[in-house]
Amino acid sequence: MGVSGAALGPRGHEPVSARIDPDRRRLTRVGLLGLPALLFVAIFLLYPLALLIETSFHAKTGAWSLEQYQRIATTPVYGLVLWKTAWVAGLVTLIDFAVGYPFAVALTRARGWWRLVLLAAVLMPFWTNLLVRTYGWIVVLHPSGLLNTLLLRLGLISEPIELVQNTPGVLIGMTQIMLPYMVLPIAAQIEKMDLRLLQAARSLGASAPRTFWHVYFPLTLPGVFAGALVTLVLSLGFFVIPALLGGRRDVLIAQLIDFNLTKVLNWELAAALGTILLVVTMGLFLAAQRWFRLDSLWTEAR
């Protein structure tokens, strides 16, 4: 900020560079304010990530090598697990969108107590311990659990349905915890919407569905994409829920990473799996940023 004096010269006499100075000053100030956060990120995120990536390019002997990536490419299990992980994360994102979008609309329409109740309902999973919540699902979902008993009593089913220790169980557990990440960005986007646009559409003769699909829905899209991205990315790294609610076909990437880290101490392979996950995540983020203008979520529409 010591350079600020230069920007105070009389109008019209400044060179071009001086005219952009207010901007630069703002940047400097923002930079200073952001410095602690940047340092924090550098020390606690970037440095470990660099270490992770470096580790992944070593053989067990310590020499530089592509061994880990070759092994991942040539051993069937890694492709299968990565595919399964992507599939589960994608499905969780889709279900959360299907459930979360109407919920977000309801949340923004609700007033007073209702709003609080709806908000509490979606945030509730955050207030419970992960293990307690997961075991809770087993109690609710297992063959002689709450849900099956209820359905049997009501005569809706004649035999218990298998809802846990299989992929549906994993999807139920993950969808619940990820729902707020989908609902809140969409709700925030709806709140920002200029409602006069809807009135304009209706007054120009658009039907309600047409207004929804051509005006309302497109205006919420940045929220949808932000929610979907966060849900998808976080869903790629789940460990406890698939381990406890999953069945034979539910081996996800985080379980393999944990096994290599803690059971056989192959940190190089674990690092390579982590790096692949990181690259996929970064790829998704960059794609979202490029095609869906993710940043419009936190900047005003221009």
Add this chain to the structure above:
Amino acid sequence: MAGPTTRSGTTAPTRRTLLKAATASVIAAPLPLRFARAAEGEVVYATWGGSWADAMRKAWFEPFTQQTGIKVRTIDGPDYGKIRAMVKASNTEWDVAEVNPDFQWIGPREGLVEKLDFSVIPTDQLIKGENLLTDYSLPEAFWSRVIAYNTKKFPGDNHPHNFAEFWDTAKFPGKRVIYSKANGGALEAALLADGVAADKLYPLDVDRALKKLDKIKDNVLWYETNAQAVQFMQDEQGVLGLVADGRAKFIQDKGAPVAIEYNQSQLTWTSYVVIKGAPNKANAMKLLAFMTSLDGQKAIGMAYTYGLVTPKAYDMLPPGRAEQLSNGPQQQGKTVLMNEKWWGDNLEKTQEKLDAWRLT
């Protein structure tokens, strides 16, 4: 940390070595404090915790402290990853860790454990057996995976007596509760079910075992933690299980209709290791000697139901107690000893195959 000071004698001190020495002395500054603590006498013991740790405290740690003045401090969770992290950072905080037997080979291979001092630890009373004792490890306790069955579903003698029957889903319908890690007994069980003789199990024919697992694949509840196995057997989602004997007894004690078949029980053990760079190495050796002594074994045999590592100690127990323990008289001649060395060498590749099988 000792590196720079031992090397400095060979060359004239340059700026760099001086800097290094300065750094070393700064880092080493807390050391006198640590030595002071060590002199007072302490052993840091990493344990799986729970009721087992309570039993050890009563049977071993408190009498040991009374006898020697050396205190034992326990830390929960002897995670291999943590051990590697602290050794790599030259910051070993634990002395003794109780580990699965595969670590008897993983540990030395990764340079994470100290050689044991057998001049302090007598081994003449120890149970004899291949792989039970290595230069780096001492057996801690025996346990086994047993066939557990629901007595409501399979009353009286109408229950699986071996793994061939365990595999018979027509005669014994229902879900089987099996551990999801490759070294959790599933493959051995499959091969025994397929008619492989107990002494011809290793090296495991993994592909043959997986083919046999195909036959029951829709009837298995895979468990990731023992707590889950308990849950499955207790809420009767699973009617048969290949579970740790201690957990099966725990379920029984809770009043669930579960009984144990000891035939073909898979016998394995847990081991002690001393972590590389252990701050109280000498005390650790003394503690190991105390725990594996006949008196130490008798005491733990009264406090917990794991199997003893000195056969003679079973005779020192009051009548009826020995049958309560793992590998006691009730189990003799019915066990299959796991080849943990094979697992130490093959766990990684075998887990890859099992996981691929699960996903296809």
